[in-house]
Amino acid sequence: MNFPLYIAKRYLVAKSSKNAINIITVIASFGVIVGTLALFIILSGFSGFRLFTNSMLQSSDPDIKISAVKGKSFLYTDQVSQILKEQPEILASTQVVEERVFLQYKERDHISYIKGVGTNYTDVTRVDSTLSVGQWLDPDFLNSAVIGYGISEKLSMGVLSFGEPLYIRVPKPGTNYITSQRAAFNEVSAQIVGVYSGLEEFANKYVFVDLSLARKLLNYSENQLTAIEVKIKEGVDPENFAEKLQSQLGSSLKVETRIQFNALTYQVLNTESLISYLVFTLIIMIALFNVIGAIIMMIIDKKENLKTLFSLGVTLKEIKRIFVFQGFLLTLFGLSVGLFLGISLVLLQKQFSFFMITTSIPYPVAFNFYNVFLVAITILILGYLAARIASSSISKNFIES
Structure with missing residues (x-):
């Protein structure tokens, strides 16, 4: 039998003759419970946000993005096309034209980005699943656009506002004198057919249009683009594939994974x-x-008992271990209750969505054993150190005095 552990258990469950000590013990246990609960919920919340962000990025961003190292655009040559066709890991790829533009709707202006996409863009990303109003681009209607929810709010425009189109302008390249707005900008107009939602940055950034309309606005040639977006097959490691593709495409093009071009977010x-x-x-x-x-x-309360134990031959080290065990057991009790409550709340939130970010989006949480392990290790180590600090106050002079 572990004698110090046995005595520690007795001291922990036995009520003290002094009520103040019982109250302090309850407060200490409550503090550990609340601390454990709060730490676990916070970590579960961030795990949920990470999964939520990943889900949003999977809807808006491709697995792999190929762009120019120098300049904004590059040519989609037969060589690039052939290299992509030879990759068995690629499920789908699409050409993209992206540029910063001026938007005007009635009397309101806004600076955003136009993103010209091909008809197979939804095979590469799930952006069409983020539509909150309307529909995705129809190739039969060239001058149509899908805008972010944030842009829609800033311009006070909705879907199918046929009374007034959205004007999209981009400065013309060159060094000639500007004599009029028409001379300074290339311009196209579009009718809004859909509004998408998502992460704040994404929802405030893009106006999606047909690829040919974007090329027309920017005076791009038929094979000129700013990026190639790629979806890879399930089970393919993005980083390894990106390295492989980079070596084949050469140094003039840059190949990035979703994590790399969203590095700041992560x-x-x-x-x-x-x-x-x-x-x-x-x-x-x-x-x-x-x-x-x-x-x-x-x-202090058990001083007389300690004197008796010391007289019976219990060493000072063993007496200290009694209170180390007591503090550890007290911490373990608080940890167990706190984790039970925390896990219960997280699972209930996942199941019933008690707390909401918006009326339609529940506060994201995720249960994983890593968080349980991290919280348990943190609390137990700190609890052990606290018990060691407290037990260090015991000395031979204290017991014999």
Whole structure:
């Protein structure tokens, strides 16, 4: 039998003769429970946001993007076409023309990006699944457009506003004098047939139009484009495939995975998650001072018992271990209850969506065992250190005095 552990269990479950010590112990347990619960929910929330962001990016962005290293555009040559056709990992690919433009609708102006896409664009991304109003581009109607929800709000325009088209303008290249707006800009008009939603940056960024309309606006040739977007087959590693494709396409083109061209988004998510973890760990450390206080009060309360144990031959090291075990068990109890409550709340949120970001989007959470492990390790280590600190106050002079 582990004697210090046995005594620690007895001390933990037995009520003290002094009511204040019982109250302090309850407060210490409550602090560990709340700290565990908060840390687990925060980590689960960030895990949910990461999955939610990944889902949104999968809808809006391709698996692989090929763009020019120098300049904005490049030519879709037979060589590039042949290289892409020879890749068994590619499920679909599409040509894209993207440029910053001026938008005008009635008396309102906005600066955004036009994105000309081919008819098979929805084979590469699931952007059509993000439509909140209207429909996706119809190749039979050249002068149509799909805009982001944020752009729609800023321009106060809806779907099929036939009374007034959306004017899309881009500055003409050259160095001649500007004598009129017509001389300064290339212009096309489009009717809005759909509005898409998604992450804030995405919903405020694009006006999707037919590829030929974008080329007409920018005076591009038939094989000129700004990017090739690629969807790869299930199970293919994007990074390995990107490296392989890069070596075949050469140094004039840049091949990036979704994670690479959204690096900032992922960095922000990871940084926020780390900072939140550190902040809540600091809060838990402060809460564990209650555990230290509870153990010290218990040591003082059990001083006569400790003197008896010491007289019976129990070593000072074993006496200290009694209270290390007691603090550890107190922390373990708080951890167990906190994790039970946290896991229950996360699963209930996933199932019933009690908390909503908007009327249609529930607050994203995700349950995974990594978060359980991280919380458990954090709480147990801090609890053990707190118990060690408290038990270090025991000395031979203290017991014999």
